[in-house]
Amino acid sequence: MQTHFSAEQLRDSDTAASNTVLRTCVHCGFCTATCPTFVLLGDELDSPRGRIYLIKEMLESGKPATEPVVRHVDRCLSCLSCMTTCPSGVNYMHLVDHARRYIEETYTRPWPERMLRGVLARVLPNPRLFRLALRAAALARPAAGLIPTGTVTGKRMQAMLSLAPTALPSDSPAQRPQVHQAQGVKRGRVALLTGCAQKVLAPRINDATIRLLTRLGIEVVIPPEVGCCGALTHHMGQHDPAMAAARAAIAGWTREIDGAGLDAIIINTSGCGTTVKDYGFMFRDAPEAAQAARVSGLAADISEYLVRIDYQPQRGAPGLTVAYHAACSLQHGQKVTGAPKALLKTAGFTVVEPRDPHLCCGSAGTYNILQPEIAGQLRSRKLANLQERRPDVIAAGNIGCITQLSGSDLPVMHTVELLDWMAGGPQPSGLAAGGS
Amino acid sequence: MISLPEPKAETLAKRDAIIAGLRRILPDSGVIADAARLKPYEMDGLTAYRRPPLAVALPETTEQLAAILRFLHQEDVRVIPRGAGTSLSGGALPLADGVVIGMMRMNRILEINYDDRFAVVQAGVTNLGITAAMQADGFFYAPDPSSQLACMIGGNVAMNSGGAHCLKYGVTANNLLGLKIVTMEGDILDIGGAHLDAAGYDWLGLLTGSEGQLAMVSEVTVRILRAAEGQRAMLAAFRSNEIAGACVDRIIGSGIIPVALEFMDRPAIHACEDFAHAGYPLDAEALLIIEVEGSVAEQDDLLGRIRAICDDFDPISCRVSQTAEESAAIWKGRKGAFGAVGRISPDYLCMDGTIPTGQLPLVLRRIGEMSEQYRLKVANIFHAGDGNLHPLIMFDANDPDSFHRAEAFGADILRLCVEVGGCLTGEHGVGVEKRDLMHHQFTATELDQQRAIKTAFDPGWLLNPAKVFPLVAA
Numbered sequence: 001m002q003t004h005f006s007a008e009q010l011r012d013s014d015t016a017a018s019n020t021v022l023r024t025c026v027h028c029g030f031c032t033a034t035c036p037t038f039v040l041l042g043d044e045l046d047s048p049r050g051r052i053y054l055i056k057e058m059l060e061s062g063k064p065a066t067e068p069v070v071r072h073v074d075r076c077l078s079c080l081s082c083m084t085t086c087p088s089g090v091n092y093m094h095l096v097d098h099a100r101r102y103i104e105e106t107y108t109r110p111w112p113e114r115m116l117r118g119v120l121a122r123v124l125p126n127p128r129l130f131r132l133a134l135r136a137a138a139l140a141r142p143a144a145g146l147i148p149t150g151t152v153t154g155k156r157m158q159a160m161l162s163l164a165p166t167a168l169p170s171d172s173p174a175q176r177p178q179v180h181q182a183q184g185v186k187r188g189r190v191a192l193l194t195g196c197a198q199k200v201l202a203p204r205i206n207d208a209t210i211r212l213l214t215r216l217g218i219e220v221v222i223p224p225e226v227g228c229c230g231a232l233t234h235h236m237g238q239h240d241p242a243m244a245a246a247r248a249a250i251a252g253w254t255r256e257i258d259g260a261g262l263d264a265i266i267i268n269t270s271g272c273g274t275t276v277k278d279y280g281f282m283f284r285d286a287p288e289a290a291q292a293a294r295v296s297g298l299a300a301d302i303s304e305y306l307v308r309i310d311y312q313p314q315r316g317a318p319g320l321t322v323a324y325h326a327a328c329s330l331q332h333g334q335k336v337t338g339a340p341k342a343l344l345k346t347a348g349f350t351v352v353e354p355r356d357p358h359l360c361c362g363s364a365g366t367y368n369i370l371q372p373e374i375a376g377q378l379r380s381r382k383l384a385n386l387q388e389r390r391p392d393v394i395a396a397g398n399i400g401c402i403t404q405l406s407g408s409d410l411p412v413m414h415t416v417e418l419l420d421w422m423a424g425g426p427q428p429s430g431l432a433a434g435g436s
Numbered sequence: 437m438i439s440l441p442e443p444k445a446e447t448l449a450k451r452d453a454i455i456a457g458l459r460r461i462l463p464d465s466g467v468i469a470d471a472a473r474l475k476p477y478e479m480d481g482l483t484a485y486r487r488p489p490l491a492v493a494l495p496e497t498t499e500q501l502a503a504i505l506r507f508l509h510q511e512d513v514r515v516i517p518r519g520a521g522t523s524l525s526g527g528a529l530p531l532a533d534g535v536v537i538g539m540m541r542m543n544r545i546l547e548i549n550y551d552d553r554f555a556v557v558q559a560g561v562t563n564l565g566i567t568a569a570m571q572a573d574g575f576f577y578a579p580d581p582s583s584q585l586a587c588m589i590g591g592n593v594a595m596n597s598g599g600a601h602c603l604k605y606g607v608t609a610n611n612l613l614g615l616k617i618v619t620m621e622g623d624i625l626d627i628g629g630a631h632l633d634a635a636g637y638d639w640l641g642l643l644t645g646s647e648g649q650l651a652m653v654s655e656v657t658v659r660i661l662r663a664a665e666g667q668r669a670m671l672a673a674f675r676s677n678e679i680a681g682a683c684v685d686r687i688i689g690s691g692i693i694p695v696a697l698e699f700m701d702r703p704a705i706h707a708c709e710d711f712a713h714a715g716y717p718l719d720a721e722a723l724l725i726i727e728v729e730g731s732v733a734e735q736d737d738l739l740g741r742i743r744a745i746c747d748d749f750d751p752i753s754c755r756v757s758q759t760a761e762e763s764a765a766i767w768k769g770r771k772g773a774f775g776a777v778g779r780i781s782p783d784y785l786c787m788d789g790t791i792p793t794g795q796l797p798l799v800l801r802r803i804g805e806m807s808e809q810y811r812l813k814v815a816n817i818f819h820a821g822d823g824n825l826h827p828l829i830m831f832d833a834n835d836p837d838s839f840h841r842a843e844a845f846g847a848d849i850l851r852l853c854v855e856v857g858g859c860l861t862g863e864h865g866v867g868v869e870k871r872d873l874m875h876h877q878f879t880a881t882e883l884d885q886q887r888a889i890k891t892a893f894d895p896g897w898l899l900n901p902a903k904v905f906p907l908v909a910a
Contacts, residue, residue, distance in 0.1 A: 027479065028583065042560070045473055
């Protein structure tokens with residue numbers, strides 16, 4: 001596609017990278033068909049192709065972002081379904097990441113939204129603050145009905161409260177910085193990203209991951225420097241906090257790589273995995289470029305790694321049907337599609353998939369708080385498609401989706417919890433049938 | 437360079453009133469009128485020509501569509517119908533004084549009737565969406581343009597779209613039973629219906645392929661078919677485009693009708709392999725994808741006969757897909773071929789000439805020569821069995837000279853198609869792209885007769901004007 005950047009503009013590394021992305025797009029429109037917001041809203045401007053064009057015009061102009069452009073870029077889930085569909089290989093992720101940063105730096109949002117975003121960006125990546133906030137939310141929940149829903153802010157407040165769990169699980173000591181020794185013969189050594197929000201919302205996921213890996217002979221290290229990977233603020237366009245968080249993580253993992261060595265950096269929140277795998281690009285012009293690229297190269301989703309070390313169950317088939325919900329960050333962001341399903345089958349489950357598996361559930365990081373209406377429609381649609389397959393349980397590889405899809409009759413858990421169970425771990429709570 | 441008519445000053449002058457009128461009919465989200473948000477609507481799949489419209493209207497019902505057309509007719513405003521905006525001939529290219537009516541919100545399937553084998557869908561349902569809704573029950577809608585994932589059935593009707601499997605099943609026109617249309621005056625008419633033929637004039641035949649110039653389509657009744665027991669694709673690799681072209685001619689000449697017979701040359705093979713990882717032979721100069729269907733015995737018999745013909749043309753390899761996944765990858769690459777060319781060139785012009793299959797070797801050789809003459813690379817990906825060529829001329833829109841050469845190259849190819857007994861367009865429509873070449877195909881009298889039909893439906897020439905016919909009156 002034709003672009004109009006000046007030589008001066010192209011000296012900026014981000015603009016040059018975006019120009020390359022734009023020049024790859026041939027405007028064929030295939031991406032529109034698999035974009036959740038286009039399917040729902042039926043407007044070119046809410047499709048990837050429309051957004052690409054809006055972003056192109058915004059970047060070319062060099063002027064501050066305007067409300068109409070921000071509106072449509074904000075509605076993008078960053079689910080990256082368009083990247084799976086695109087025949088031309090357009091890296092929409094890098095383009096929209098750049099656009100979000102450009103918007104953050106040039107556009108002043110209305111103050112209630114500015115505050116909300118500020119709070120989200122500060123609280124969610126910080127487990128201590130997040131825990132406090134969730135306690136407060138639990139207290140505020142009975143008053144949720146009093147919030148007027150006539151305004152966008154009101155709707156967002158309601159969405160936030162409805163996402164907060166009623167009972168907060170207690171912290172798990174296993175996910176604190178330490179080294180978990182391998183059981184039996186040591187077959188490998190990995191670092192585990194314990195995450196930020198997940199750690200608070202569902203420590204059981206890290207527990208299951210650590211139990212399973214150590215039982216399979218893998219030493220699991222949790223470096224103290226590594227907190228949030230930066231994905232959350234990165235997706236909100238907040239460049240500096242995102243880079244700072246990522247830099248700390250790179251430093252922590254690099255120390256381990258150069259020390260006792262790492263076979264992989266295990267990530268069990270696929271939203272984070274997509275970003276960690278992109279560190280190489282994010283730090284391409286930074287002094288840490290080589291280290292970042294090495295970290296990205298070692299990053300692996302837990303399902304990828306379990307396939308690599310030949311996961312096998314220890315228990316008999318449980319006679320349960322699992323509906324596998326493919327998190328967008330996993331299926332589109334990382335192109336990990338076969339591994340989780342293959343593992344669940346190996347573990348003895350009957351695996352089914354919903355129709356339109358490529359469509360996002362609406363979670364998308366902070367999207368379900370910032371765009372509650374679209375997120376709500378996508379959630380209903382996804383749940384109906386999952387329930388149609390009559391499963392006993394829904395499995396997903398991302399805490400965002402797990403939170404978003406919880407609350408119906410069906411239990412929702414992380415794939416690794418089911419795999420851990422079948423390999424000798426405890427039965428996840430909330431499952432009806434027992435293992436044989 | 438394509439020229440567009442001067443915008444009507446009186447229309448531009450009452451822009452605000454037109455937008456206010458649209459807002460009385462549609463909800464806020466259904467009317468787009470600010471410059472920033474009109475920009476992405478300035479073109480369709482033909483990126484060489486761009487023009488932001490006066491406004492965009494997005495109706496959700498036939499009644500809203502009728503109300504919009506009635507209002508715009510009354511105000512004497514030009515209209516540009518748009519589906520998914522995937523046209524490669526600029527069929528949905530806007531005009532500065534025109535209102536784009538986008539049909540994307542009318543995306544519901546209204547009825548599927550397996551007993552009588554038809555489905556009624558709104559114009560904004562995607563082509564693949566129709567098949568997806570009935571696949572589990574073993575039925576499908578046959579025409580399958582390569583953009584079928586995204587393109588919408590209303591646009592398929594407007595362009596009489598084809599596709600790889602039209603070799604056996606025919607194009608859109610052969611698979612339609614009825615239409616609900618809205619005239620420029622805002623009248624809602626039903627044409628045909630859920631039965632094979634209608635009494636009186638063949639209105640369906642007239643409206644199909646009329647490029648949004650006679651009326652707008654709001655609902656379509658399509659013929660649906662039961663899927664075959666099974667299908668397999670063969671990949672036959674050859675040492676030159678001409679040899680592969682000759683092989684196509686022999687297969688068709690022998691009386692075999694495969695479901696699909698597709699051609700890809702070396703640049704296309706490599707770009708598509710990069711995207712789809714289908715295992716295309718990378719050592720080939722030209723590749724034929726030949727698909728057969730039916731019972732296993734039927735498939736074996738046809739594949740055996742086709743293989744014997746291919747063997748006469750010294751193939752580099754012949755491979756039959758063994759699994760459904762393998763076939764899916766082969767088609768994913770073929771259907772994504774145009775987009776995949778984006779991997780090797782920032783821009784392309786996609787031609788759509790159709791020729792008698794006997795002329796394939798000659799025309800392919802001439803295209804190769806012209807490619808050198810114009811110093812532009814070309815990728816050939818097309819429906820060989822139908823003789824429907826799609827040379828993709830690669831250029832760089834940031835380099836105006838390369839664009840002008842690409843335009844001239846394209847025109848030469850299409851003139852050649854007409855010279856050897858073919859025509860300007862197989863399935864993409866004339867649009868704006870081939871408009872000025874129409875006098876190579878038709879005499880002045882023939883064009884005048886066609887214009888008279890347009891005038892009968894739309895005396896004010898408000899519906900998708902400046903397309904199909906050369907601007908200069910004959």
